[in-house]
Amino acid sequence: MLPVFLVLTLTLVVIIITINNHYRSSSQFVGKLLLEDYSVGIERDLRQYLAHPFNANIFVADSLAARLGDTPMTDSGLRDYLLNSYTSLYQAMPYMQVLSIGVDAEGTYFGYRKSQAGQYILMEQSDATQGTLRIFDGRTPNANVIYQDNHYDPRIRPWYIPAFNREQPRWTDIYRDADEVGEVSLSAIAPVMVNDNVWGVVASDIKLNAFNRFLSERQQKLGGALFIVDDEGRMVAHSGQESPSNILHFPEITHNPVLDNTISQVANAWPPDPSRLGKPFNFDIADKGHFYGTIKKVAMPAPFQHQWYVVVALPDQLLLKNLLSQQEISIYLVVAMALVGLAVVYFIIRQLTRPLRDTAEAAAKLASGNLTYRINTPASLREIAILKEAFNNMSVKLQHSFNALRQQVRQDNLTQLYTREGLIEQAAGLRYHAPNTLVILGINGFRNINDSLGQEGGDTLLCAIADRLSALSDGSGMLLARVRGDEFAVLAPNTTNRTQSEALVDQLLSLFKRPVTIGNDDVLVDACAGVVFGYTFGDAIYEGLDHAGLALSEAKRSETAMYVYFEANMQARIQEQSRLLLELHHAVQHHQFEVYYQPFVRLLDGRFCGAEALVRWRHPTRGMVSPAEFIPVAEQSGLINQIGMQVLEQAAYDTVAQIQKGLWPANYQLHVNLSARQLLSADFIDKLQSVLDRTQLPADNLTLEITESQLMSHEHLATSGLTKIRALGIKIAIDDFGTGYSSLAYLHQMAFDSLKIDRSFVHSMTENSTNQRIIEAVVAMTRGMDVHLVAEGIETQEEAERLRDIGCHFAQGFLFAKPLPLTEQPTERVTDKLPTR
Secondary structure, three states: OOOHHHHHHHHHHHHHHHHHHHHHHHHHHHHHHHHHHHHHHHHHHHHHHHHHHHHHHHHHHHHHHHHHHOOOHHHHHHHHHHHHHHHHHHHOOOOOOOOEOOOOOOEEEEEEEOOOOOOEEEEOHHHHHHHHHEEOOOOOOOOEEEEOOOOOHHOOOOOOHHHHHHOOOOEEEEOOOOOOOOOOEEEEEEEEEOOEEEEEEEEEEEHHHHHHHHHHHHHHOOOOEEEEOOOOOOEEEEEEOOOOOOOOOOOOOOOOOHHHHHHHHHHOOOOOOOHHOOEEEEEOOOOOEEEEEEEEOOHOOOOOOOOOOEEEEHHHHOOHHHHHHHHHHHHHHHHHHHHHHHHHHHHHHHOOHHHHHHHHHHHHHOOOOOOOOOOOOOOOOHHHHHHHHHHHHHHHHHHHHHHHHHHHHHEOOOOEEOHHHHHHHHOOOOEEEEEHHHHHHEOOOOHHHHHHHHHHHHHHHHHHHHHHHHHHOOOOOOOEEEEEEEEEEEEEEOOOHHHHHHHHHHHHHOOOOOOOOOOEEEEEEEEEEEEEEEOOOOOHHHHHHHHHHHHHHHHHHOOOOOOOEHHHHHHHHHHHHHHHHHHHHHHHHHHHHEEEEEEEEOOOOOOOEEEEEEEEEEEEEEEEEEEHHHHHHHHOOOOOHHHHHHHHHHHHHHHHHHHOOOOOOOOOOOEEEEEEHHHHOHHHHHHHHHHHHHHHOHHHOOOOEEEHHHHHHHHHHHHHHHHHHHHHHOOEEEEEEEEOOOOOHHHOOOOEEEEEEEEHHHHHHOOOHHHHHHHHHHHHHOOOOOOEEEEEEOHHHHHHHHHHHHHHOOEOOOOOOOOHHHHOOOOOOOOOOOOOO
């Protein structure tokens, strides 16, 4: 019976939703049609509203022109003609508030308007008014003067100039009157043509407050809001009673919430995009309900040159009154039927499906994590009894599976220590009252150990370390975890000061000083540690593990420290390296690297015979970034491959160009630094050959330098990569010789052409006889091997002369030249720095 109940319920819900959606879509469709019809009606009325005074104004101008063509008119005749015309026109068009004539010859002006009291008011500038504009409180100049302007000239007014210049009837732009009231007006103007010349201009003024009344009359019939806006965003008129403003976008134009909300819907994007015209928009107003609105462009015939838009917003109760009432009735009926039907079905189903409710309740408890809950309700139906039994069996199996999975997540299968998640779970529940120590121990070179001993040997080593940690922590309350493949974490609560913490770390590291027996071999491993001292339990365990990991990374990078305590600047340094890495990516993509060259000289005659290409990074905001700052980041991220190829290619192009110009000799040696990462790249040899082909640099002119430490860290490169490079005809130089594993054994095994003696030996050779003897030993050791020796870091003439006497072939250092751009490279012999023999 449960499906019956669900289907009935769902059906009733769908019916209600369908009815609601149907009426909603119908209301939107009908509302759009009604709005469109309403806005079209307003547009039609507005055209008629403007057409009548415009045509009447043309009639007055043409009639006056006909009379003037027969006989000239006196000022009194003009007054009578204008008053009679205005009186008859005002009866039909009370919103035409001024009728006036401006005469071009002398700048005289006659006009009539209606006061608020219904009295006709004369406005005149003529000989009778001594050439000033006077406004009288009656129909004749004998009435009292209520306003006077001594500088008025109708011929320069906005209502006069367009008709006079174009000699065509037209509408003016919106302007402000020059009388004592200063209202904003729109005028229909027409030239008075006498003998094909403009005698004057007739103007019929419509004040913008008349448009307000025009819209208010229509708004009062239906409610809502109406307003007219031009394409510049000026409010021409609105259905409120206040005077219109010339700015559309302000919040309190009318203090009318309907009008204000309508303005806010359209004011942000004006003039409206053509795609918005005729499209409905809607909004809600508290205590007033839902409103529909639309924007329509007023299609006015020429010569009405303005772009006006009518904005209409009406309440949906008005537009859809009958439709909404029918919707409410339909919904009430459906809801009533649904409630009755649901009550009947619920009563029937409740009696039949009580065991199923108990099963559902048990399923909810199971989903909430209560895996021990069982169903004990008796079942009278066979199907329900089977379901109950199946549920209880599933609950038992889920309990077993969850326990096994939780154990795997919390405990490391190999070492039986906690996992990272298990450590976090245990530490989150602790509440120590004193500081504690969190240590992460990392095995140095574990990958090499794993490669040499195999996976099984590596696992044995990890288990042995876990056993030693467990023996040390026995009874101490320490929490032990294997947080990563070769990293162990120790959370020790009984270290309340820094001295105790350091003693614990020393004790932990001492566990690694004893060899571990694996099979028949004794393996000695080394470890370093990252340490956090403080409150690292509870919720702080997450941050504590991150900080200990940062400290461990610092310890692994250090050449002396066995352990490092976390400091706040470590995190800042990591963030700075992350920023630098992002900027390095950008620098590689936009080729921000420059190549500087530091020449080296032949000590025998002092001539420059080659140069080392050195990379420089000119950052757009940081300036020149030191290679010591960005090269390690590039090495770690692998970007050194792209940077190295960019430097190699640019240096090759520069060398070829200098040789072709005759600035460098044909056998000039270009030295470029080579990273071990580049040499390990599978396609490096192909890229190298491609650079030689593109730049046309002879392979014999190129020497690649690799440091002694990198070379010995990747011994297999000596017999594979270096051999392939030399097969291309490129020379190999061992850089920083003497700082690493210098010995005759590997010198005889490596394929190289030059040795560069590290500057640390050269710099103090004149004061330290031991350094000089080391250099003499290197010279003797390589004698007969056809190897060139290059001494780095020469800063004094005495060092250069002594190296030449010892038998060193070439020298490089600030004595001869600093690293410089290509344009500043020297090309002559340095006779003043190295005298010839």
